[in-house]
Amino acid sequence: MEIPRLRARGSARSVTRVEFTDLHPDPESYLGRAARIQLGHVExxxxxIGDFDRFDDKERLSVAAGFALAKHQGLVAEIERRDGDAARSMAEASAPIDHFRRITRGETPLESLLSFHVTSGLLxxxxxxxxxSLPSDLGPRVGSLLGADAGTSGIVDILEREISVDRRTGSFLAMxxxxxxxxxxxLARDVVDVHDARGGDAVExxxxxxxxxxxxxxxxxxxxA
Amino acid sequence: MEIPRLRARGSARSVTRVEFTDLHPDPESYLGRAARIQLGHVExxxxxIGDFDRFDDKERLSVAAGFALAKHQGLVAEIERRDGDAARSMAEASAPIDHFRRITRGETPLESLLSFHVTSGLLxxxxxxxxxSLPSDLGPRVGSLLGADAGTSGIVDILEREISVDRRTGSFLAMxxxxxxxxxxxLARDVVDVHDARGGDAVExxxxxxxxxxxxxxxxxxxxA
Known part of the structure; x- marks a missing residue:
């Protein structure tokens, strides 16, 4: 298992902060990627849902899937409102997202659920x-859509319960x-798709x-972490 | 593949009709089974969702899952309103339902989807x-809940499209x-759980x-058929 080297935790504040506003995603491309990512969450x-035995866990996961579906549908509606082709925009974004979902799948349901929590949180x-950095008629609406409940608390409930059962589970999941x-x-680097002259440097x-x-x-x- | 012998199609009308009202399910047992079945639909x-490639198919399946989740939640609420234990009622119904879901899973996504359409329709x-045959304070409310949209039209759209592609697909799916x-x-015989003195005979x-x-x-x- 490859463990990427991360910056020491305290160093975040010493870096020159570049706001997200310095990045300028193409709106339709952004919406297609975002819609595909939310649909990936649903998948x-x-x-x-079928991998967890407890009924309340199944319900928590189903509810979270419903929230992601609503976000997907809202993003598709935004693409269509701009006379875009939602299926095409999503298809253009699919290959790296599908690949990502394959390689981040865990070997157990619990690993897969932690994976979802970690990766969907970041994305x-x-x-x-x-x-x-989206146009002002679009950005706030999409921000509000994506910032709505994702069912995270139900997922955290499952993870906390399972981690508390066995310390080794926790240390494995941390790794x-x-x-x-x-x-x-x-994947995030691909999602950003920066049109800024500073390119990838602005992303770090x-x-x-x-x-x-x-x-x-x-x-x-x-x-x- | 075992093919059960069915009555000739026209004969249904010649049989003495026994209304569903002649059966008397125990309310909590009924609600537990129904809630477990709807949760099985969600599963x-x-x-x-991940097995179909088209985005619109993924959405159709997700929407149908959301409808089944809402029915499941409504049934759980009915159990709790009667001071019942929803998890226990569902657990008592789980073994045959889980077994059923295993044996009716298809070898391809399309077979599995037809299976869902056929079996969920019957159940x-x-x-x-x-x-x-439920108490009058309960029956109409549950009937209305279960009779609400199940997302069937979206599922039929997928099945019709795939069947039209290849005649052999249709004849295999018919079998x-x-x-x-x-x-x-x-499974239905188990779901009915008749408390009527006439027992299983009333079910036929x-x-x-x-x-x-x-x-x-x-x-x-x-x-x-």
């Missing part, structure tokens, strides 16, 4: 951050979580912010 | 029919559909009605 959660943060960050940031500090939020998510589960 | 549809018809009826009626004519509705569903797809 991942949908497949997990949704990125997508929400990028709305600041698994570290690997996921590297994979997710690779943005990722530092994403990792700080990720670290808080792992801390909340008692896992070392 | 089946959830796992199929939902049965559950709706049985509401007529697969015939097998499913036998499996479903076995009810099944004839279910099969008539099933035949109409298959006809609508151009498949011979």
């Amino acid at each position: 991942t959660l949908g497949s997990l 949704d943060d990125l997508l929400i951050g990028l709305t600041a 698994w979580g570290r690997r996921l960050v590297g994979d997710t940031l690779l 500090p943005v990722f530092t912010e994403l990792i700080a939020a990720h670290t808080r998510r792992m801390d909340a589960l008692g896992l070392t | 089946t549809l959830g796992s199929l 939902d018809d049965l559950l709706i029919g049985l509401t007529a 697969w559909g015939r097998r499913l009826v036998g499996d479903t009626l076995l 004519p009810v099944f004839t009605e279910l099969i008539a509705a099933h035949t109409r569903r298959m006809d609508a797809l151009g498949l011979t």
